Amino acid sequence: MAKIKLTTDDKNAMPISMHKIIHRLALVLLICVTPFSIANFVQGDFLVGGLIFIICCCIFYISFNMNSQRQYKGNIAFFVLMPIAYFLMYNLLVDRGIIGILWCFPTLVVVNFIMQQRQALISNTLLIVILSPEILSQFDPSFALRIYGTLITVGALSSLFVNVIMDQQNKLHKLAITDPLTGLLNRLTLEEHISLAIEQHNRTVTPMTLASIDIDHFKLINDQHGHDVGDKVLIKIAELLETRTRNVDKVYRLGGEEFLIVLFNANLQNARAFANNVQQELSKLDFEYDITPTLSIGLAEVDKEKTWEEWLKHADENLYQAKESGRNQVIS
Numbered sequence: 001m002a003k004i005k006l007t008t009d010d011k012n013a014m015p016i017s018m019h020k021i022i023h024r025l026a027l028v029l030l031i032c033v034t035p036f037s038i039a040n041f042v043q044g045d046f047l048v049g050g051l052i053f054i055i056c057c058c059i060f061y062i063s064f065n066m067n068s069q070r071q072y073k074g075n076i077a078f079f080v081l082m083p084i085a086y087f088l089m090y091n092l093l094v095d096r097g098i099i100g101i102l103w104c105f106p107t108l109v110v111v112n113f114i115m116q117q118r119q120a121l122i123s124n125t126l127l128i129v130i131l132s133p134e135i136l137s138q139f140d141p142s143f144a145l146r147i148y149g150t151l152i153t154v155g156a157l158s159s160l161f162v163n164v165i166m167d168q169q170n171k172l173h174k175l176a177i178t179d180p181l182t183g184l185l186n187r188l189t190l191e192e193h194i195s196l197a198i199e200q201h202n203r204t205v206t207p208m209t210l211a212s213i214d215i216d217h218f219k220l221i222n223d224q225h226g227h228d229v230g231d232k233v234l235i236k237i238a239e240l241l242e243t244r245t246r247n248v249d250k251v252y253r254l255g256g257e258e259f260l261i262v263l264f265n266a267n268l269q270n271a272r273a274f275a276n277n278v279q280q281e282l283s284k285l286d287f288e289y290d291i292t293p294t295l296s297i298g299l300a301e302v303d304k305e306k307t308w309e310e311w312l313k314h315a316d317e318n319l320y321q322a323k324e325s326g327r328n329q330v331i332s
């Protein structure tokens, strides 16, 4: 089964479920914690008020940032907002003793939700290290040990919890966007990727070409050799398409024996060379029962005057012409 290609950005991005969790976290903070911060300011307790306010700002900022920019990577929280919060937390511990420690617990949990796993681990370890001199000087060793035990347990449990959610969500997301037979992308992300390709073309004038691909007389393969043999042909062709494309390209099975490839940074000439190469490679593959499948391919280069639907339609029309001209053809 072909593996879906993930770009570096896909790999660094937080899963969609984390976006929702952070929006909800922001809402919970707004309702439950912000009034607490205001109350502290009113009572003149600027340290506690400021600390809570900064943590809330951190979550609000990230939540807002995620609405406008889906690829949040946790850097703002790691490099800017958390150091400020930790500075205040240290002073709180110096000033209030054991009461100051209490705010570390929600912080350890929140950090796991708003940063990537490695950043969260570093950040939480740093928090404990920063507070250590004060913990050791203020409390006797057995009590200090209990504090460390509880801080580490809360940090580790929340990290475990977040990782289980992210893992499940990644699996579900992968299932939702892939075709179960071939492992290629299905239609779900088609509009998003084609629109992104158009955006990138408009921004950088990078050429992009769509290749609409259809197996010729596939019904005959099914009828003569059975559906399971037809499935194996589909899987092998999907693997061929995946191995012949680059990491940035997107390969879809749109249904039945129909495939689509978004060829990034490829003009019509590059795409034609790619299509001819795929046809040649296919003719060299060994299939059961001496089946010799062929492909009809329609190509269309991106045109900034066209919408993504028109671009797709153009590639489909060329595919239709390839079929009409006798199949096993590339038309652009």
Ligand SMILES: Nc1nc2c(ncn2[C@@H]2O[C@H](COP(=O)(O)OP(=O)(O)OP(=O)(O)O)[C@@H](O)[C@H]2O)c(=O)[nH]1
Binding pocket: 181, 214, 215, 216, 217, 218, 219, 220, 222, 226, 227, 228, 229, 230, 231, 234, 255, 256, 257, 323, 327
């Ligand atoms: N084995 C298998 N067959 C499928 C699958 N999905 C669709 N098909 C079959 O694909 C065949 C498509 O047939 P047609 O649309 O007539 O196309 P074709 O025979 O390839 O003819 P042309 O496209 O005109 O060259 C049908 O027989 C479908 O049953 C699948 O997942 N597995």
